[in-house]
Amino acid sequence: MRHRHTRGEPEAAMAVRTQLPAPPAWMRWLPVLYVIVLLLLEPLTPVDWPVSFALIAVPLVTAFAHGPLVVAGATVFAVGFEGVLAGTPCCAGRSVGYLWDRHYVASYICTALVGALGTILAAHRTRRDRMLADVRFVAEIAQRVLLRPVPHRIGNLRLESLYLSAAAEARIGGDLYEAVPTPYGVRLLIGDVRGKGLLAVETAAALLGAFREAAHDEPDLPTLADHVETSMDRRAMQLGGTELGERFVTAVFAEIPSDGHVVRVVNCGHPPPLLIRPDEVRELDRGNSGPPLNLGMLVEDLYHVDIYDFRPGEELLLYTDGITETRDSSGTFYPLLERLRSWGPLPPEELLERLHSDLLAYSADGLQDDTAALTVCLVADEPAASAGPTARERRSGEPG
Incomplete structure (x- = not known):
């Protein structure tokens, strides 16, 4: 659905x-x-x-x-x-x-x-x-609270979202996405909670709540990811149970600042975003992916920021692995990169429409997993939308 x-x-x-x-x-x-x-x-x-x-x-x-x-x-x-x-x-x-x-x-x-x-x-x-x-x-109603509609336009960015449920009557699950305009630019999140059912929905809700609050105050993506990681750890400890170490979330944090044509990415064990240009489609992956959220205790150096050029007319696609793990009748995984390269540049809404119909046609027995996708296109050579006063201005009540 x-x-x-x-x-x-x-x-x-x-x-x-x-x-x-x-x-x-x-x-x-x-x-x-x-x-x-x-x-x-x-x-x-x-x-x-x-x-x-x-x-x-x-x-x-x-x-x-x-x-x-x-x-x-x-x-x-x-x-x-x-x-x-x-x-x-x-x-x-x-x-x-x-x-x-x-x-x-x-x-x-x-x-x-x-x-x-x-x-x-x-x-x-x-x-x-x-x-x-x-x-x-x-x-x-629960879906509208958990996955709020993303704005179709934030300044010179066009955004579209897609959620496909593997169950015919399901409305919500463990896949999530969000886009928040902040003093530091537009910050994006896409994630995939391990597991299914009510526990996955609760974990997704806790993660989204932490991200929506911290996105406005944390000065950079590693600090933002660390804030969300701390919230997830605290939530897991409150829930308790035997699956404490298994309640993790793969996620990608991205930031498109208002003062430059770049995109900053922090990857937490998630499929890398795709940068779609008129002449190429490539993964934004430099091998610096950190551990999934709530597994940060396993490593010392957690989160690295990778910076990429992001110019007008280019498009960023963030997605969950439900897309690439879709199989055809022979068991072959969905070739996302090949499909995007064959389609060429498409407007965000048309891209998700094409992806939606192609996934359903490709899958032999229906979707095996929930799928979420978020696409962002830079449409004008202008500064991104003003996201409001900075955190210091809000605290002091005076311009910084």
Whole structure:
């Protein structure tokens, strides 16, 4: 499932809660088609094969796609129609009707019983659908809190984000991204929490909260990464449990300052960002990747900053390994670099649209893992957007 965060109004979110999942159109018309087939078969069968008995199944067929009131109505219709067919002498070449024949009376009773069961089934299905709609509504709100919509434009930067869930009904997971305008430029984060489920969501929420707060105050990326690392360590200690050493996050911190055409990158065990230029696509990796967050205790020298040129018309793609670990029917991994080179430079939104459709077409059994991507394009040879007063100015109340 893809999320682009295009809906921002509360009414749109409420619609997710109130609108029940609609069954396919063919399923809604299935009871009508079923009765039509029986009508076509009835004149063709001998009197010993009363096809009208098959009307017993009409309430159950109706219960698949309709509510209890419609199923109850279908039950009344089925019993009445059985009586019509049984009492019509001309049907199937009969010379007399069998309206009150014991076999037909048994059929009426069975149809009524099946109709009662079908009504109960439809009521249960309706309650389940409403519960699913409520769960999806809560998940939608949780996603909007965890993964806030990134701005489509920050100064002379254009941004787009993509989130693909491996589960059809999932809304949130352990992949995350964020873009924050700060006094030091636009700071970006993309990460992938180890594991699945609620623990991964809690870890992602803690990491995003720490990043959003510290991004405005920490003067450089290594200090910012160290701040987030400390927050993750503290969070892991509070949670406790046997998996304390396994709650880690691979992440990339990036910074595009407002006073120069460069991008600074601190990699914490994550797939390196890709720099897309008109004449090349390359990984921003100089072999200085640090350990994943919450594993900093394993090494002494943690985080290194790599600086790269970033000029107007160029694009930066940050992504999680759900993209490169997607496999085709032969088990071959998705060739991201080859695809990007063959497509050439694309606007951010078009790039993610192409990537989305190509991933779904490439994957043999659907996506095996959640996937997140964040793309940033420098669109004008101007200073980046003003991100507000510096930290010192905010503390002193006077210009620095």
